[in-house]
Structure formats: C-alpha cells, structure tokens
Amino acid sequence: MTLHARSSSVETQRAAAARLVYRKPDVLIDRATHYCPGCGHGVIHRLLAEVMTDLDLPAHTIAVAPVGCAVFIYDYLDVDFVEAPHGRAPAVATGIRRVRPEAFVLTYQGDGDLAAIGTAEIVHAAARGERITAIFVNNGIYGMTGGQMAPTTLLGQRTTSSPSGRDAELMGYPIRITEMLAQLPGVTYAARGSVADAGSIGRLKVMIRRACQVQIEGGGFAIVEVLSNCPVGWGMTPQESLEHLKGSVAEAYPLGVIVDRSAPSTARPAAAAATNPEA
Amino acid sequence: MAPRQEIEIGLRRTEAELEAGRRARVLMKGNEAIAEAAIQAGCDAYFGYPITPQAELLEWMARRMPEVGRVFVQAESELGAINMALGAAATGARVMVSSSSPGISLMAEAMSYMAGSGTPMVLVNVMRAGPGLGGIGPSQSDYFQATKGHGHGDYRVPVLAPASIGEAMKLMATAFELAERYRTPVMLVADGILGQAMEPVELRFRTPERQAFDWALTGAAGRPARIVKSLDLDPEVLERRNLALQQKYREIARHETRWEGWQLADAEFAIVAYGTAARVARSAIARAREKGMKVGLFRPITLWPFPERELARMSRQLHGILTVELSSGQMIEDVRLAVEGRCPVAFHGRMGGLVPTPDEVLGALKALRGRVERTRTTTSHDPATEHHPGDASANGTGVRTGARRRGRG
Structure with a gap:
C-alpha cells in the first residue's frame, strides 16, 4: 500500500477509478470519533496510522494515552494502549521503554497534559533521551473540560477562564515548550507542524515519520508538536479556526524542524536551531 | 552496610554452598535487606527518588539492579517514579517503587489508577513522622493513608507490616505474589527503625513463580490489541x-489476612501492635509477665x-486491650471496630519520631488493668478515670477507653 499526502487531492481521487491510491490503514479503527466537528485530532490520528502502517509498527507498538480530548485514542488506534494519569505519559512511556527495549513506544498528549501538569515528566524524559516518540497536540486550550486557558493560549485569546482575553501581566506568556526541549542533548528530533491545510498536513506527515524513524534507528527522544484547531473552544467555525491556525497561531509558534540531531552532517548547532526554527 | 560478597553467597555458588549460604546469618541494614529481597524475588525494574529514611534502598538498587541486568531509574520525582512503574508493570514486568511518607502522598494518584486498571506493583513505605515535611524519625502515622486512603475512589491495597528485617525480606516475595495474583498494588510498610537498623538475617530468599498474563501490553502481534x-x-x-x-x-x-499471636493462650490482656511497636510491646509483655500480669501480643x-475476625474472637476472652502505635492512634479505630465493645480498648503511642519505651507501655498496661478493675466494682461511669493522650502525664502516656461505658461489670 502506498500512501501519499497528496492522495486526497482531487486529481488523484479522479484517477482512483482505475487504481487504488488510498485505503484507510487497518490500524485506524472504523468507528465514529467523539471529537467535535472540525477538530484536528482526527487528521493527526490518521497520519499516525498511515506512518505506523508504512513503517510496519502496529504489531509491536505500546502506546500511552493522555488525559484530555485524546483520552479515547485507544478506541481509534488498534494497538496496545495504557492510560496515563494526567500529564504523566512520558514517565509511563519511560517505564515501558526500559523493560521492553524491542517495543515501539508512542505517547500522544495535548497541551494542558504536556505543557502544564506534565511539564516535569516531559522535560526529564527528554533530558534522559528516552527512546520514545511523542506527539504533542497544541490547540491552545483545555478542550475536554470546556475551553479553559492553557499555558499555550495566545495573548489576548478569550477562553472560559480568561474571559477578557489572556493578559500577560496576570496570566503570563504562552510557552514554546518544544523549543525549550530542543535545547536538551537527549532530544534527537523536535519539530512543529500544523493541520491548517493540505500542504501543512503533508509536511506534518514527514515530521511524524521522521520522529518514528528516529526511534527505530535507535536515536533518542523525538517530539512533534502539532498546531491544531479547536473550533468549539475557540468560538469559531471550522473554516475560521483553520484561518486562525494559519495566521496568529503559526506566528506565535513558528513551523518547521527545530532540531534534528539524527543526521550530524546536516544538523545545525542546537542553540542556533532552537532560536531560529525553519519556516 | 553489609559486605557485598556475603550477599552474593546466595547467587553464584554450588547447591551445597547455596544452602549453607541461605543459612548463614549476616548483618544487614533493613533498607538494603528489603532491596536485596526484592531483587531475589525477581523484581525486573525499580524506580525511585531519594528521600530519608529510605535512601539506602534506592542506593542498593542503583548498584545491584544493573549488576543483575535489570532496570533501575532514578526519576525526577515520586510522581515520575510511580508512573514509570505503572508503564513497566502494564507490560507484565515485576516492578517495585519505594519512598517515605511525603513521597507516598505524591504516589497516591497513580496508586488509584493502578488499582482501577488492575496493574500489579509493590510499593515500600519506610514511614517517617508527619504531617507535612514532619521529621525523619520513625513513625506509623501513615496507617490511615495505607489502609483507608492514598488515592481517590473505592479501592484498597493489601498492606504488609513486618516487625523485623528478616520478616520484611520474607514478605517482599509475598508482596510480589499478592500483587500478581490479584492484579493490585501491594504496600509494604516499615518505619524508620526497620529501615535504618541492622539485624542479623538469614539469606533466605524466595522467587515467586511467573504467571502468564492475558492482560499485559507486549505489542498486539497475533492477538487483538489490549488496553490497560x-x-x-x-x-x-463503571459500577x-x-x-x-x-x-x-x-x-x-x-x-x-495474616497475623501473629504471642502468649495469648492464657492472656487476660492483649497488646495489639504492628511493626516496631510490636517489638516494644514484646519487651513490655515480658516484664508484665514477670510481675504476674497475663498479657499477650496480637500482631497484625x-x-x-485487618485480622478483624481473629481479634474479635480473641476479645471474648480478654479483660482489656492496649493498642500501641507510633502515632496518635490510627489502627486503634480498626481494633475498636473488631472488638465491638466486648472489652475496653486503651491506647498508648508516641509521635514526632519518638518510640514508646517498654516501661511506658507497661505503665499503660497497669493503668488499663486498674481501670478494668474499677469498672468491675461499679457499673457507674466515673469521669475521673478518663484520660486522653497528652493529658495523663508529661511523657505522653494516655489511656483511651473507647469502650469504657461497656466495661465488664
């Protein structure tokens, strides 16, 4: 089965009358999700399923589910799953990694889970260079609990717990946690992608594939931050939310590979890479 | 610290030497003996964070686990440690964490998750005095936490309470066995004395048999995916x-349910105590017996x-029970529930890291006997005989007469 990001393009669909160009990966369970209309989690799940299938990973994957909107990810991806307490997925994954060196270990966390309550766990898993692949979905809000402010919420953004907009003086500044993690030598790969449009999704898939390959190749910690949308939490239509994602959100969180220590010939010095992310 | 070559006697010798080694008595520190017993019980992975008075347990594991090709990780916090344990245990590994009281409070969250998801794990609490940061002296003030609480939700975990280092070593194998048999976290509670003291112990270890787990996460090759x-x-x-x-x-x-009785056959009074308090109680009982008091020990x-049925049965032959704890009186609530007013239940305890002396306990026994004799001569309630901890004397001796209104008349 060949899977290309452009397979959803209209031209390819037309050509599909003659040959199979896209099939839902078996590891993606055929079930209606609980996600809100327009939510980006579905796209990210699909990309993961495609990459994992391409790399022949599902049969030896042990994945860690977060607390938050993606808590039910174990109902959508047909691999072994353990549920982690809120924020603790990187520690749980560390335990799995250490006793199951042959397993492919995956974590999937939101921004409240990873960048607020689970800050210590993600920083130290990265610092230890744990050979795990972390998917970090940043939609700037606590979606599951009704749209409260997250550490990643943009300045001025209205949420149910910042009803007048996020005020830096009272509520601090958004955290670019992936740039923080990229400083650590234990981090082999750190990148930020987006689900804003087909092009971004294609580039995101390349990042997710690289983050998985790093683990297979015996590298250290790999993380892909995914800028995603929350139309309901943001009070926008799905279309508006994608425009916002392309605009203000991507301005605050620049897209691109932040560090790649897996390829020494091409990798730039860590500090430079972290402060000067590729667009 | 016990010499390492002695510890290894049990590991790399011939059968005859192995047997001799098992019978050899070596001097070991409690924390280190517990750690070695866990290794010999087949512990695959240990995750920890330094805290007094259990740091030697972590240090022993840091050195020994890599020696035997097993996993040791010093975590970023107790939260990190127990969640690493959760992940490793979910794959079917034999896993252990250890800490002391404030660290156990942090581990409470994951305990609840593991109880809820049926994940086996052994957790050792070398209790220190609280509340808060408290102190580093020995204590039993985490009885409520261990038996009634820690995390949220309707769950319990088996709690093992050794009274000697040798017993702690034996119970480590039991702890792993219970954890795996019932798919539950299991706690072993020691106090700072058991953790820090050195005792001669026999190098006798047991490795519980491995079971095949039909729930463990190993990758879904050739079978449906599993979720823990x-x-x-x-x-x-959910119900x-x-x-x-x-x-x-x-x-x-x-x-x-496990308990031990000592000199109970003819006893008129019994001390109910566990761990270090039970050892103090033994000394007090020996002195009381010298003075002609028929006293025995009931040690959960x-x-x-809690061995409530056994204690209930015992209470029918007793004139009174003295509960001794290194706390303000926590287990005494379970003692009273078991005794159901069949005889008076008194209390003696010390807090803050102090340990009652045998003489203090003997004094409390005499006070209890006096109280029972007085209530036997009159059925009326005499407020003058009521005592509360701290108000009876400067040394903290107090008698709590929970069943005072129903004393035998």
Missing part, C-alpha cells in the same frame, strides 16, 4: 467494574485486610 485503563464514562459499566473490584477485595480478605501482619 481505569476510565469508563458509562456509569453502569460493574467497581463491583468486580469489591469482589476481589472480599477474596483477598478471605484468603490473605496485614494491616489491610
């Missing part, structure tokens, strides 16, 4: 899961399940 979780948003489903848990707890209570080895 506690979440169920459907109340009907069924809870009912199954409660059924499991009833089974544990039926089959796994499992704090949960």
